[in-house]
Amino acid sequence: MKRRDLIKGAGAGLLAAGTGIAAPAIAKGVKQWRMQMTWRANSPLLATGPQLVADYINKASNGRLELKLYAAGDLVSPFQVLDAVADGTLHMGHGYPAYWAGKLAAVQFFAPIPFGFTSQEQNAWFHYGGGQELADEVYGELGVKFLPSGNTSVQAAGWYNKELNSIESFKGLKIRSGGLGAKVLTEIGGVPVQMPLGEVPQGLQSGAIDGADFVGPFNDMAFGLHKVAKHYYWPGWMEPSAVLDCFINKEAWDSLDKDLQEIVKGANAMANQMVLSEFVTKNAQAVKIMKEEHKVDFRLLDPATLGHLGRVSQSVIDDVGQTDDLTRKVYASYRKFIDTVQPYSELSEMAFMNARAQLKS
Amino acid sequence: MKRRDLIKGAGAGLLAAGTGIAAPAIAKGVKQWRMQMTWRANSPLLATGPQLVADYINKASNGRLELKLYAAGDLVSPFQVLDAVADGTLHMGHGYPAYWAGKLAAVQFFAPIPFGFTSQEQNAWFHYGGGQELADEVYGELGVKFLPSGNTSVQAAGWYNKELNSIESFKGLKIRSGGLGAKVLTEIGGVPVQMPLGEVPQGLQSGAIDGADFVGPFNDMAFGLHKVAKHYYWPGWMEPSAVLDCFINKEAWDSLDKDLQEIVKGANAMANQMVLSEFVTKNAQAVKIMKEEHKVDFRLLDPATLGHLGRVSQSVIDDVGQTDDLTRKVYASYRKFIDTVQPYSELSEMAFMNARAQLKS
Known part of the structure; x- marks a missing residue:
């Protein structure tokens, strides 16, 4: 109660004063910054990155850059976080590119791409394939600097109460989903439904939805989806990589001392890998636990269904990739990189994992 | 010439003075540290990590911690780097765990493990599976603090002039290799040969060796291996993940201010993912290029051969894992983690990559 009032007060003050990004310095050379995440406080796995970024910056800067972390709704509502960073109400935000895809079409290629990059490939694109520069250009249009800051790893194809035995099975199913994956589902006759995470368990139980793309095993189990849906389908063709984004008010970023810029970069480099590691582990x-204790019915989509989904996905992203000049530029870079990296991933990671898997049988 | 003389002079001075880790401060509060890598200056991909660590620390600390980077042989010979860090001749080193496996058996489980972790799984083990703490315990026995600082991704199975059509094909072949992979090759009748990287092209050409485990496509091509060997076999069952290590004199680490410790951690977090990204991209x-321009004969080992190699690998690492108490402890942690993470990787990364691969056919 006390904390909420305090923050509410601070938020109201901020917004009323409209002071923009210039925070009052409490000691010579000390900057005080506000970062809000799109997640609730202590949201499992998702809050790890922003917390780590804040802790790292506070420690590594020895208090020269004081970063105060706010949770969803503390200062602005979750979907307002990017605008609030762009206009200087906040200095930094932490969220998920798919949330901003409605603002600018090109953002969709930083959100999960059906049958697209794995997290390792996407990181390679960011670091050595021009992805970081393109993300800065795209997010720059929205008034912020971009840094990759976590990844969920390959997600699930979703929870379903009916069996998915062919592409026909999707016809008419109401499926909680979003982004490019939802566009593919529409193409094959599914009915994408937008629904906040918290309403999904009830939605599946009541039959309001027939299926749901959620997050991944740890979060899905925490929400009790294994109790309200019969089958857990894999692999997550819709979201093979889902980077979490950290974004910084451009003016605030540009005005930051070079050493503090490095510290902010280091914080996000750490978050980018720690969050992925936490998702993989948990x-x-x-x-x-779901296999051994809850006897969850794990299913793999069959090759013919996956093949059909793959061809439709390719066609959907080819179309979306032509939306406007900026999107065309990002899509061309994505396309070139994946065409080069995928054969290598198949020779190395994929062939190795297949060889290791056959040992058990 | 000039540079070499300068460094030689500095090194001689250091060693003669035997000053240990206390470097003379040139300005109040400034620490001057020496880091040597086991690689030659500008060694492609391998020198990226140490250079990045040095650059990051120099920038992020705003000169409070000045890190000077030396290359193989500048102050000590490559294989002396860890001892030189432990005794304070150097403050930091950068290399490859396999180089130190002769010092302490447990180090072998931080070096590549045949049919073991992928890099994503190994990172998860370091960050959330107790791997970092165990590495600190093991490297602590050698007098240094450990940080993961890069990864080669899955390596190749190697270059061969004869076809490998069954497990029998390995019998009597002289194969440049090392570490646990060499132990497996011995078990199946191969003859592991130790040979510096630079001698491998000539060794393959003259027939002194019949095959070679080298690094990966970019480095292998740079050394011209495609000109002296007929077949390029995959996947790298011997080295599915190869972490590069950064190690720090324990006393120097413990005496470092907390904010500088964070900066050193951030530098290595950045190197850990940037180096992997560079390996994947290049x-x-x-x-x-090898496929299109040099028409290199890429081959996959057949499932029966891989199955045999996998079973022998399992038996070899089970044995090695019992060497002593510390090794048993590390091996038990590795075993427990891989038994949990592998089924998840198969459901997610592997199933996704297989689905994506079939789209081309």
């Missing part, structure tokens, strides 16, 4: 533990 | 480009 998802793996959750899969084990 | 290996992918090299595979494309």
Whole structure:
């Protein structure tokens, strides 16, 4: 109660004063910055990145850059976070590119791409394939600097109460989903439904929806989806990589001392890999528990269905990739990179994992 | 010439003075540290990590921690780097865990493990599976603090002049290799040969060796291995993940201010992912060039051969894992983690990559 009032007060003050990004310095050379995440406080796995970024910056800058972390709704509503960073109400935000895709079409290619990059490939694109520069250009149009700051790893194809035995099975199903994956579902006759995470368990139980793309094993189990849906389908063709984004008011970023810029970069480099590691670890533990204790029915979509989904996905992203000049530029870079990296991933990661998997049988 | 003399002079001075880790401060509060890598200056991909660590620390600390980077042989020979860090001749080193496996058996489980972790899984183990704490315990026995600082991704199975059509094909072949992979090759009748990287092209050409485990497509092509060997076999069952290590004199680490410790951690978090990204990107480009321009004969080992190699690998690492108490402890942690993470990787990364791969056919 006390904390909420305090923050509310601070938020109201901020917004009323309209002071923009210039925070009052409490000691010589000290900057005080506000970062809000789109997630609730202590949201499992998703809040890890922003918390880590804040902790790292506070420690590594030795208090020269004081970053105060706010949770969803503390100062602005979750979907207002990017605008609030752009206009200087906040200095930094932490969220998910798909949330901003409605603002600018090109953002869709930083959100999960059906049958697209794995997280390792997407990181390579960011670091050595021009992805970081393109993200800065695209997010720059929205008034912010972009940094990759976490990844969920490959998500699930979703929870369903009916069996998915062919592409026909999707016809008429109401499926909680979003982004490019929802566009593909529409093409094959599914009915994408937008629904906040918290309403999904009830939605599946009541039959308001027939299926749901959620997050991944750990979060899905925490929300009790295994109790309200019969089958857990894999792999997550819609979201093979889902980067979380950290974005910084451009003016605030440009005015930051070079050493503090490095510290902000280091914080996000750390978050980018720690968050992925936490998702991998806790998802793996959750899969084990769901199999052994809850006897969850894990299913793999069959090759013919996946093949059909893949061809439709390709066609959908080819179309979306032509939306406007900026999107065309990002899509061309994505296309060139994946065409080069995928054969290598198949020779290395994929061939190795297949060889290792056959040992058990 | 000039530079070499300068560094030689500095090194001689250091060693003669035997000053240990206390460097003379040139300005109040400034620490001057020496880091040597095991690689030659500008060694492609391998020198990226140490250079990035040095640059990041120099920039982010705003000169409070001045890190000077030396290359192989500048102050000590490559294989002396860890000892030189432990005794304070150097403050930091950058290399490859396999180089230190002869010092302490447990180090072998931080080096590549045949049929073991992928890089994503190994990172998860370091960050959320107790791997970092165990590495600190093991490297602590050698007098240093450990940080993961890069990864080669899955390596190749190697270059061969004869076809490998069954497990029998390995019998009697002299194969440049090392670490646990060499132990497996011995078990199946191969003859592991230790040979510096630079001698491998000539060794393959003259027939002194019949095959070679080298690094990966980019480095292998740079050394011209495609000109002296007929077949390029995949996947790298011997080295599915190869972390590069950064190690710091324990006393120097413990005496570092907390904010500088964070900066050193951030530098290595950045190197850990940037180096992996560079390997993935440049290996992918090299595979494309080797296929299209050099018509290199890429081969996949057949499932029966891989199955046999996998079973022998399992038996070899089970044995090695019992060497002593510390090794048993590390091996038990590795075993527990991979048994949990592998089924998740198969459901997510592997199933996704297989689905994506079939789209081309």
